[in-house]
Amino acid sequence: MSITESRTPTGGAPDPGGASATPSREHAPPRRPRAWVMPLLLRIHFFAGILVGPFILIAAVSGAIYVVTSQLERVVYAHELSAPVTETTLSIGDQVRIAEGYIGDAASLAAVRPAPAAGDTTRVMFAQDGLGPSETRAVFVDPGTGDIRGDLTVYGTSGALPLRAWVSDLHRNLHLGEPGRLYSEFAASWLGIVVVAGLALWVVRLRRARVKKDLLRPKRGATGYRRLFGWHASLGVWLVVGALFLSASGITWSTYGGANVSTLRAALSWQNPTLSTALGDDGPAAAGAHADHGVVAAPTAAVSPDTFDDVLAVARTENVNVGLIEIRPPSAAGQAWVVQEIQRSFPTEVDGVAIDGDTLAVVDRVDFADYPFMAKLARWAVDLHMGSMFGIVNQLILFVVAAGIATMVVFGYLMWWKRRPTRDPARRMGTVPGEALPNAPVWGVALVVAVAIGIGYFLPLVGLPLAAFVIADAVVQGFRARRARRSSSGGAETSVVRP
Numbered sequence: 001m002s003i004t005e006s007r008t009p010t011g012g013a014p015d016p017g018g019a020s021a022t023p024s025r026e027h028a029p030p031r032r033p034r035a036w037v038m039p040l041l042l043r044i045h046f047f048a049g050i051l052v053g054p055f056i057l058i059a060a061v062s063g064a065i066y067v068v069t070s071q072l073e074r075v076v077y078a079h080e081l082s083a084p085v086t087e088t089t090l091s092i093g094d095q096v097r098i099a100e101g102y103i104g105d106a107a108s109l110a111a112v113r114p115a116p117a118a119g120d121t122t123r124v125m126f127a128q129d130g131l132g133p134s135e136t137r138a139v140f141v142d143p144g145t146g147d148i149r150g151d152l153t154v155y156g157t158s159g160a161l162p163l164r165a166w167v168s169d170l171h172r173n174l175h176l177g178e179p180g181r182l183y184s185e186f187a188a189s190w191l192g193i194v195v196v197a198g199l200a201l202w203v204v205r206l207r208r209a210r211v212k213k214d215l216l217r218p219k220r221g222a223t224g225y226r227r228l229f230g231w232h233a234s235l236g237v238w239l240v241v242g243a244l245f246l247s248a249s250g251i252t253w254s255t256y257g258g259a260n261v262s263t264l265r266a267a268l269s270w271q272n273p274t275l276s277t278a279l280g281d282d283g284p285a286a287a288g289a290h291a292d293h294g295v296v297a298a299p300t301a302a303v304s305p306d307t308f309d310d311v312l313a314v315a316r317t318e319n320v321n322v323g324l325i326e327i328r329p330p331s332a333a334g335q336a337w338v339v340q341e342i343q344r345s346f347p348t349e350v351d352g353v354a355i356d357g358d359t360l361a362v363v364d365r366v367d368f369a370d371y372p373f374m375a376k377l378a379r380w381a382v383d384l385h386m387g388s389m390f391g392i393v394n395q396l397i398l399f400v401v402a403a404g405i406a407t408m409v410v411f412g413y414l415m416w417w418k419r420r421p422t423r424d425p426a427r428r429m430g431t432v433p434g435e436a437l438p439n440a441p442v443w444g445v446a447l448v449v450a451v452a453i454g455i456g457y458f459l460p461l462v463g464l465p466l467a468a469f470v471i472a473d474a475v476v477q478g479f480r481a482r483r484a485r486r487s488s489s490g491g492a493e494t495s496v497v498r499p
Helices: 037-066 069-076 092-103 162-173 178-208 224-251 256-267 306-318 373-386 391-418 442-458 460-487
Strands: 003-006 108-113 122-127 135-141 148-155 325-328 337-341 352-355 362-366 494-497
Touching (some): 037 391, 037 460, 069 162, 069 391, 092 108, 092 122, 092 306, 148 162, 178 224, 178 256, 178 460, 224 256, 256 373, 306 325, 306 337, 306 352, 306 362, 442 460
Antiparallel strands (some): 003 494, 108 122, 108 325, 122 135, 135 148, 325 337, 337 352
16 A cells, blocks of 8 residues: 655754645635846846847937038048138129039039138039939039039038938938848837836936945956946946937838827927928018928029129028028029028028019018927927037047947947856857746736837837837747746656655
8 A cells, every 4th residue: 555745955854733734725825926127127138138129229329420420521522622721702693504514515504602701612502303302413622712612412401512411321321222221211210119117227227226336436356247248237327318319300201100200290390390482473482491302403594693683682681691502503494593691610500582583572581580489499409419409529529429339339249148058068159138028917917018019109119129029929928837837847756655
């Protein structure tokens, strides 16, 4: 005969009443709910960093290079951008005639940017077949002698020369055109998610840390993983504001998120005022500042070069009071000339005036002071993002932030590598954070999915992958949890006692 009994711990004794020492299920204390919010943020921060890290790294490195290209342009294109200072200056009309004689019939006059200061050249800009969107062919004229100093393709309102335009395309679309813009939108959108999740994790660690300053700077004496983590965390907290700004402002240029931002601005009347160039009863026509991604229009009728001087003289009496300006002739019959300020440094000067080229009457004017406050913020955000608002200081800060973001991405991958099991040659990568959603209540999972879908409506390249990740993670982790429970529910461990 044999009997079975529950095994007691080593050195233990059976219960005097004959009951097992293990408490029954009916009398077991209720399990405390396990945390799930912070583990979920940790998983999102980890997986987003691993999967989106390469895109963020490319955007950060190319952005850091871009902010210093304005200085590089002054060196690389010194001959085109500068000219000897002379006592006399040719009229704008004479400079246009010289440029037209140089170009011939190969292109059509589109705009003129007079020399903004002594020692600078005048840009006479032409529309030509074969150029890309927002590109013009610029002839650089010495305003004192009329010598042709250069002939280059320039891009957008910023007037980027080939070097800066090449870096700009790399940063914006990897030189892949419109499809490539999805990369930058992906990076800009997810950068904000990664930063917010990382900041929440940092706050939790700060509350628990005995030495608070160890999370504000790398911990002294730390080595290996701890040293990398210290640099990653401390860099992140110092760069969080700059990273969030670059993420938010970068989205405004994106394909899908940017379109939603424009729709929101229109619905809330946050758009820039437009300058009407319509003459007579032709109706309104928008002729505001050049869009950086628009098409440069050439005049459809003959334009007298002398009119450039006449309309500029009128504009100087209205609201044009800076050196950085652009004069655009009418792009169609019945349209006015436009004189537009293009100064992006602070104080922002983007005033514009429309002038009838025949009567020299002012048709319309728009002043930056009259912009809605949110439109001003949008203008300032773009200029800060491009490093043009506060000059060299703006550029240095952007360079440091971009370089810091790139460094954090590298540290993140090194941390993952350091966490790999060194005694298991079959596992070459580090471990991943533990499960989160299986510990969440149903309402928690529903809330996370709803938030992801809501974000996806406004930022599709964030919300849709995030919703897919949350759902897939919940399914996979739930399946693993059920399988683990089944494997451990074979009953109490027993032993056989023989007489």
